[in-house]
Amino acid sequence: xxxxxxxxxxxxxxxxxxxTGKAQYAAEFEALNLTYxxxxxxxxxxxRIKAMDISAALQLPGVLQIFTHDNRPxxxxxxxxxxxxxxxPGAPFRPLYDEKILFSQQPIALVVAxxxxxxRYAASLVKVTYETEPHVTDLNQxxxxxxxxxxxxxxxxxxxxxxxxxxxxxAIKIEAEYxxxxxxxxxxxxxxxxxxxxxxxxxxxYDKTQSVLxxxxxxxxxxxxxxxxxxxxxxxVGGAFGSGLRPQYQLFLAMMAALQLKRSVKVVLTRQQxxxxxxxxxxxQKLVLGAQANGALEAVVHEAIAETSQFEDYSENxxxxxxxxxxxxxxxLTHKIAKMDVYTPLDMRAPGGVSGMFALxxxxxxxxxxxxxxxxELRLVNYADKxxxxxxxxxxxELRQCYQQGAEKFGWNKRNPKPRSMREGKELIGMGLATGAxxxxxxxxxxxxxxxxDGTLQVSSATADIGTGTYTIMTQIAAETLGLPMEQVTFKLxxxxxxxxxxxxxxxxxxxxxxxxxxxxxxxxxxxxxxLRSAKDSPFEPVQTLEDVxxxxxxxxxxxxxxxxxxxxxxxxxxxxxxxxxxxxxxxxKNQQEYAMFSHSAVFAEVRVDEDFGTVRVSxxxxxxxxxxxxxxxxxxxxxxxxxxxxxxxxxxxxxVIDQQYGRFINHDLAEYHVPVSADVHDLEVIxxxxxxxxxNPIGAKGLGEIGIVGAAAAIVNAVYHATGKRIRNLPxxxxxLL
Amino acid sequence: MQNQAAFEISALQPALPPQQxxxxxxxxxxxxxKLAPWVSLLDALREYLQLTGTKxxxxxxxxxxxxxxxxxxxxxxxxxxAIMEEGNEIITIEGLAKGDELHPLQxxxxxxxxYQCGYCTPGQxxxxxxxxxxxxxxxTADIKELMSGNICRCGAYTNIVSAxxxxxxxxxxAHE
Numbered sequence: 001x002x003x004x005x006x007x008x009x010x011x012x013x014x015x016x017x018x019x020t021g022k023a024q025y026a027a028e029f030e031a032l033n034l035t036y037x038x039x040x041x042x043x044x045x046x047x048r049i050k051a052m053d054i055s056a057a058l059q060l061p062g063v064l065q066i067f068t069h070d071n072r073p074x075x076x077x078x079x080x081x082x083x084x085x086x087x088x089p090g091a092p093f094r095p096l097y098d099e100k101i102l103f104s105q106q107p108i109a110l111v112v113a114x115x116x117x118x119x120r121y122a123a124s125l126v127k128v129t130y131e132t133e134p135h136v137t138d139l140n141q142x143x144x145x146x147x148x149x150x151x152x153x154x155x156x157x158x159x160x161x162x163x164x165x166x167x168x169x170x171a172i173k174i175e176a177e178y179x180x181x182x183x184x185x186x187x188x189x190x191x192x193x194x195x196x197x198x199x200x201x202x203x204x205x206y207d208k209t210q211s212v213l214x215x216x217x218x219x220x221x222x223x224x225x226x227x228x229x230x231x232x233x234x235x236x237v238g239g240a241f242g243s244g245l246r247p248q249y250q251l252f253l254a255m256m257a258a259l260q261l262k263r264s265v266k267v268v269l270t271r272q273q274x275x276x277x278x279x280x281x282x283x284x285q286k287l288v289l290g291a292q293a294n295g296a297l298e299a300v301v302h303e304a305i306a307e308t309s310q311f312e313d314y315s316e317n318x319x320x321x322x323x324x325x326x327x328x329x330x331x332x333l334t335h336k337i338a339k340m341d342v343y344t345p346l347d348m349r350a351p352g353g354v355s356g357m358f359a360l361x362x363x364x365x366x367x368x369x370x371x372x373x374x375x376x377e378l379r380l381v382n383y384a385d386k387x388x389x390x391x392x393x394x395x396x397x398e399l400r401q402c403y404q405q406g407a408e409k410f411g412w413n414k415r416n417p418k419p420r421s422m423r424e425g426k427e428l429i430g431m432g433l434a435t436g437a438x439x440x441x442x443x444x445x446x447x448x449x450x451x452x453x454d455g456t457l458q459v460s461s462a463t464a465d466i467g468t469g470t471y472t473i474m475t476q477i478a479a480e481t482l483g484l485p486m487e488q489v490t491f492k493l494x495x496x497x498x499x500x501x502x503x504x505x506x507x508x509x510x511x512x513x514x515x516x517x518x519x520x521x522x523x524x525x526x527x528x529x530x531x532l533r534s535a536k537d538s539p540f541e542p543v544q545t546l547e548d549v550x551x552x553x554x555x556x557x558x559x560x561x562x563x564x565x566x567x568x569x570x571x572x573x574x575x576x577x578x579x580x581x582x583x584x585x586x587x588x589x590k591n592q593q594e595y596a597m598f599s600h601s602a603v604f605a606e607v608r609v610d611e612d613f614g615t616v617r618v619s620x621x622x623x624x625x626x627x628x629x630x631x632x633x634x635x636x637x638x639x640x641x642x643x644x645x646x647x648x649x650x651x652x653x654x655x656x657v658i659d660q661q662y663g664r665f666i667n668h669d670l671a672e673y674h675v676p677v678s679a680d681v682h683d684l685e686v687i688x689x690x691x692x693x694x695x696x697n698p699i700g701a702k703g704l705g706e707i708g709i710v711g712a713a714a715a716i717v718n719a720v721y722h723a724t725g726k727r728i729r730n731l732p733x734x735x736x737x738l739l
Numbered sequence: 740m741q742n743q744a745a746f747e748i749s750a751l752q753p754a755l756p757p758q759q760x761x762x763x764x765x766x767x768x769x770x771x772x773k774l775a776p777w778v779s780l781l782d783a784l785r786e787y788l789q790l791t792g793t794k795x796x797x798x799x800x801x802x803x804x805x806x807x808x809x810x811x812x813x814x815x816x817x818x819x820x821a822i823m824e825e826g827n828e829i830i831t832i833e834g835l836a837k838g839d840e841l842h843p844l845q846x847x848x849x850x851x852x853x854y855q856c857g858y859c860t861p862g863q864x865x866x867x868x869x870x871x872x873x874x875x876x877x878x879t880a881d882i883k884e885l886m887s888g889n890i891c892r893c894g895a896y897t898n899i900v901s902a903x904x905x906x907x908x909x910x911x912x913a914h915e
Contacts, residue, residue, distance in 0.1 A: 015849035018857030019841065019864060021792015021832035028791035060755060116786060117777050118755070188796045188804055188858040188892050238794070238858025239892050271797040467856030467893050638852045638895060645894025670801040670890060677887040679880075681896040 003483045003552050005476035009634035012472045013486070014236075014465070023236045025189050026208040031196035031264035035064055037257050038119040039250070040109035040126050041273060042101045045663025046135035046341045049099040049108060049128060057122035062114040064261055066126065067253070069108070072096045073260055081221040085214045085503050086245040088153040088344060090312030095249040096256075101130065102310055103343045104664035105276035110253045112265060135341040135663035139282050139307050142338035146305040149337055154352065155317040157333035158389045163288075166299025166330030170290025174366045178287065178359035180731040182307065182656040183280040183649075184665070185348050186675060187466075189238020191277075192268040193251045195258035203258065205232045207251050210244035210464050211503040216496040218247040219255050227496065234494040237466040242347040244466065245505050248277055275668035278346020279656060281307040281314065283355050287322075287363035295371045295381040297328035302360065308337040309344040316345075316352030317439075322360050323389035324596070325437055326382035331389070341663055347505060349646060350706035353438055354713065358650070361434035361714035362729065365721065374417060375433055375718065376407060387596030395595040395695035398626035399435070402602035405687050406433075406624030410604035419725040427608040427617075430723025436601035436711025440628070441508045442588040442697040446499035447516035449478065449524050451580045455554060455569045457484055459520060460492035463501035463513045468705055469635030470509055474517050476631060477699065481521035483551030484568065491517075499583055507599070507703030510631060514699040516586040523582040525551055531575025532556065532566065538574070539564045588697065595695050599627040599702040603647070605715035609723045614735035617682065618648050618716055624687040628702035633688065636704050640686045643708020648676045650709070651716035652732050761822050765790065766834025776822050781805045783821035784831060792832035792861045796890070803889030806862040806869070807831050813869025815888075832861035835868065843909065844868060847902035855893035863889045867903045879904065 017023040042049075054066040075094070076082070082092040095107050109126055113119035136142065167173060194206040203225075209215045212232040220230045237244060254267040269276075288301035302322035308314040319333040368375040380403065386393050407413070415431040416422050422429040447461040459478045465471045474491040482489075492498060501513050525546055532540040539558065543549055550557040556571055558564040572580065606620040621644050630636045653674035659666040667673045686708075693700050713731070720738070721727050728737050756775040763770055765788065772787045781798070784790040784807070793816055796804030800818040807816045808830040835842040844867050847853070854860040866889045876882045882900050891899065 011849050012852065012854075014857070015852075015854075016841070018854055018860050019832075019845040019848045020836055021790070021861045023857050024791065025794075025858060027795075028785070030789060062755070115775075115778075116782060117775060121755075121777075186892055188794070188802065188856065188890065190795070237856060239856040241892070268795070271799065271801070467854075469855075634852050635855075638855055638893075638898060641897050642855060642894035645896065669799060670797050671799070675890060675892060676894065676896070677890060678883040678896045678900065679887040681883070681894070684897050 003479055003485060005480045005486060006631050010472060010476055010632050012469060012635065013475050014471045025236050025238050026206045026234060027192035027194060027266055027268045029194050029196060029206045031194055032198060034264045034266060035112050035114060035261065036116040036119045037110045037112045037254060037265050037267035038123040039107045039253065039267065039269065039273060040111065040123050041276060042104060042106040042108050044101055044130045044132050045104040045137060047101050047130050047132040049101065050131050051129045052109065053127040057111060057125040060118065060122050062118045063122045064112045067096060067110045067257060069096045069098050072256065076222045084218045084246050085211065086347065088312045088314040089151045093311060093343065095252045103341055104662065105273060107249050107253065110257055110267065112257050112261060137340050137342060137658045137663040138660050139284060139305065139338060139340065142340065143284065143305060146336035146338040149313040149315050151313065153315045155320050157319050157335050158323050159331050159333045160323065160389065161330035163299040163301050163330045163332035167288065167290040170298040171293045172370050173288065173290045174363060174370050175288045176363060176366060176729055178285045178362055178729045180283060180355060180358065182282045183348065183654045184275050184656050184673060185241045185243035186274060186670065186673065187239030187241060187243055190269045190271060190274055191243065191248045191250050193254040194266040195254045195264060197258055197262060197264045203229060203231065205230060207232050207234055208237055208244055209234050209247065210237065210240050210466060210505055212494055212496040213462050213500060214503060215247045215251055219251065222252065223255055223259060232496040234464060237464055240466040241349045242351065242505060243278065245347050245503055246278065271670060272668045275656065275665040277343050280348035280351065281345035283318065285359040287359050289363050289367045291367055291371055293371065295373045295378045297326055297382050299330040300328050301332045303334045304356065305336050305338055307340045307342065307345060309342055310339050312344040313337060314345040316347065318352040318356040320389060321353060321356045321437060324387050325360065325384065325435060327384045327388060328382065350438060350709045353706065353710045354650065357436060357710055358714045361711060362717055365432065365718040366727065376403060376412060379403065379435055390596055392594065392596040395597045396628065396691050396693035397598065397600060398689045398691040399600040399602065401689040402600055402624035402626050405689055406602040406604050406622050409685060409687060410622040412604060419722050426611050428611055428723040430607045430609065430719040430721065432715045432718025432722055433602065433604045434711040434714035434718060436603060436707055437598045438507060438707040438710055440511065440597035440599055440696050440702045441506055442511045442515060442592065443502040443508055444585060444587045445501045445512045445516040446583060446585040447513065447520040448499050448581065448583040449520035451524055451572065453569060453572045453578045455484065455488055457482060457489045458492060459489065459517050460498045461501045461513050461516060462496055462498040463493045463509055464504035465493060466504060468509065468639060469632060470513065472635055473510055473631045474513060477514050477517045478521050481518050482524060484554055507705040507707065510701045510703050511697040511699060514701060515697045516584065518698055519586045520582055520584045523584050524580055527580050527582065528556065528568065528571050531577060532571050535574040592695060597696050599625065599707040601625045601707050601711050603711040603715040605719045607716060607719040607723050609720065609738065614738035616652055616720060616733060620683045621712065622685045622687065623708060623712065624689055625704065625707055626689050626691045627704050627707055628691050628693045628696055629700035630688050631701055636688065637686045639704045640708035641684050644684050644712050645676050645681055646709040647712020647716060648680060650713040650731060655732050762825055763821060763829060764827065765829045766831060774821060776820060778821045779817050780819045780821045780824050781816040784816060790831055790833055794858055794861055796859065803866060804859050804862040806865040806889060808865055808869055811872050813866050832865060835864065843906045844902065847905050851898045851902040853898040853902040854895050859889060859891045863891065863899055870903065871907065876907065
């Protein structure tokens with residue numbers, strides 16, 4: 001037996017629950033006298049509700065109530081009460097607040113009935129008349145109206161030097177505009193909330209969320225509940241990718257109905273309604289690159305316009321990547337936003353990074369052809385050995401290894417640099433590459449560790465597992481730290497009564513909650529050792545610190561005498577304790593601020609394009625990742641594979657199409673909004689390069705949820721150019737653009 | 740233009756379909772529930788029988804999350820009404836394991852990490868059971884094509900295909 005788990009491929013601890021159907025998601029909990037809520041959505045994008053006739057629906061036997069702006073209860077007054085942990089600056093949307101329509105598919109009523117079918121039917125009987133106002137939903141039309149937000153949500157652009165002079169000095173210049181449309185998260189599980197009201201009135205709220213605490217704070221503020229009254233639970237989340245970072249309106253509606261009716265209520269959005277809230281904002285990005293003849297960058301100009309709503313100023317870190325990814329003295333950045341009659345955009349897997357680096361990495365590819373350099377060579381010429389945007393050293397950066405190992409595995413040297421030069425039968429073959437980066441963060445988080453006399457350990461924190469493997473890696477970290485077999489360790493999450501953790505997002509959970517779990521287990525070790533030292537005739541009596549002992553295989557050993565050991569259970573008994581418990585809060589170390597902390601990737605893609613039909617097949621992708629310490633190579637590989645699949649989607653398939661006449665996302669289902677299916681995914685390979693980092697956090701892990709997608713789309717787009725000689729700068733590359 | 744008003748919903752007196760007793764044979768057990776004819780098999784399983792292992796991902800037959808086996812064939816349970824399935828053998832994800840012993844596909848999914856969030860997983864596994872029974876999948880490309888009715892937004896396809904391939908190589912229906 002060995003209790004070394006970190007770094008070993010480990011099957012998910014929640015795997016059995018997931019393959020047997022036992023794992024319970026937000027809409028799957030039993031509740032006393034459950035009723036069903038169905039949302040009625042606005043059919044116009046802008047204007048006001050003139051009248052709503054709910055009488056036909058209300059008279060159906062079994063319909064309990066229909067909530068509208070006319071009859072809703074009084075609620076919190078101030079915007080502050082509706083803001084959450086991921087709110088951009090502005091006034092958050094308030095469901096059923098008044099008669100105003102701010103976006104198409106805005107929720108305008110909730111029908112509550114004894115069965116789902118009845119509620120759905122009744123919802124179809126609600127008659128609404130509107131007074132329509134002209135809407136704006138075309139970003140392209142708003143170029144002149146785009147403005148600099150008074151406050152950026154995440155990062156302010158960080159220009160440097162003098163790009164104009166840089167461009168004047170440049171021997172070679174390229175300039176181009178890159179666009180991509182809005183995209184929707186579309187996790188497989190639709191957003192859902194079940195509010196269970198017990199006999200005594202106690203509420204239990206099962207919500208689909210990336211933070212039970214965020215949901216809890218949101219509803220507590222709006223409905224005037226104490227945190228004790230509003231317990232939020234979310235043990236399993238059927239995907240989110242950012243869609244669960246903000247409380248969505250089904251939570252609000254289910255809570256309102258449950259409190260008013262004093263009955264359990266479940267509200268599940270339809271797939272169509274999954275297009276009625278946050279999404280990846282469409283962007284228009286202009287890139288100007290100036291370089292010397294040898295490819296060395298003289299200037300980078302990155303100007304972006306992105307959409308936001310009428311009521312909030314959403315902005316993501318879209319352009320700063322152009323300041324940090326390469327070495328260049330002169331960088332000019334602007335990031336404007338434009339108000340459209342849509343819901344506020346929302347962080348979606350690698351928000352900003354995937355959009356901004358798609359543009360930058362396609363521009364770099366164009367520069368490679370302009371300078372007649374191999375695209376890989378161009379990137380090495382401009383390799384940044386520090387973060388020039390903040391003038392800080394990297395805490396670690398093994399991107400060179402990513403390029404090298406990725407290129408070797410992929411067979412980059414077999415690439416004929418000439419576009420449209422490689423083919424097999426009717427298929428044109430193209431090879432492209434792109435660089436990716438993602439910021440590494442450690443946030444503050446707490447964890448509780450409880451060791452029982454039978455040797456079982458329970459560790460907990462109010463974080464989430466949205467498929468990322470949180471349950472498994474936290475169990476690994478706890479088991480290894482305390483030297484216990486994994487079978488004796490359980491990790492609990494997704495319950496607002498547990499110690500505080502931040503939103504699960506930004507790829508920071510492994511680092512953040514992992515560090516808290518590790519420190520909680522180390523604190524337990526201190527307690528165990530203290531007990532051992534004080535025991536009568538203990539060989540551990542002279543031991544001063546944890547350095548002198550080893551916790552492994554369920555035992556505590558003296559480091560200098562491995563003959564002397566005691567089992568954890570015996571240690572507990574000796575200490576006369578039935579239960580040892582500690583709760584700690586792990587904070588990032590201050591010295592992190594002296595460093596730039598990023599994960600990196602080099603993505604190599606091969607595409608095959610049917611010359612007659614213009615269909616693109618991504619035949620191979622190699623993604624080489626420098627992501628610090630890999631806690632679980634099995635689940636880590638899965639995360640990066642998923643990121644590549646998202647890259648395929650972004651490059652070739654995904655587009656939330658707005659019908660400008662109605663201001664509505666018109667392809668709002670999974671038949672028309674295309675995401676990759678099994679037949680779209682071929683040979684994908686993931687390499688984790690060795691990267692040691694003591695600075696990022698005590699675990700040394702950089703997080704892998706997002707780095708896998710960054711660069712993937714650009715690599716595919718660049719491969720399509722190499723295959724066809726056609727530079728498509730407008731995603732997704734559907735076949736019509738290649739014909 | 741015929742008498743258009745007659746087709747307006749508001750002109751109709753809402754009449755609700757009556758509930759009736761329906762006996763469904765799910766995972767070898769007969770269960771009688773009272774429901775109206777407009778209840779889909781998916782909602783009958785999830786809301787009336789508390790068999791929530793079968794997932795709702797779109798309710799329109801577009802994602803495959805609700806795949807179950809009816810008389811051994813894989814179907815989207817959101818596209819059939821519960822009353823149409825009386826007398827048929829329905830197998831859901833909850834019925835694949837024999838006691839503690841998992842179906843080989845369930846074991847392979849765990850081993851290959853053929854999931855992430857787990858929400859499409861019951862549908863993927865039921866679909867793969869149906870795929871094996873069909874006996875049409877001879878190549879990796881066949882598996883991909885014939886599993887493309889089951890969307891996995893986490894993008895676990897590579898591992899899903901490996902898991903299915905392993906079970907096929909080991910002789911397919913080893914569980915039966």
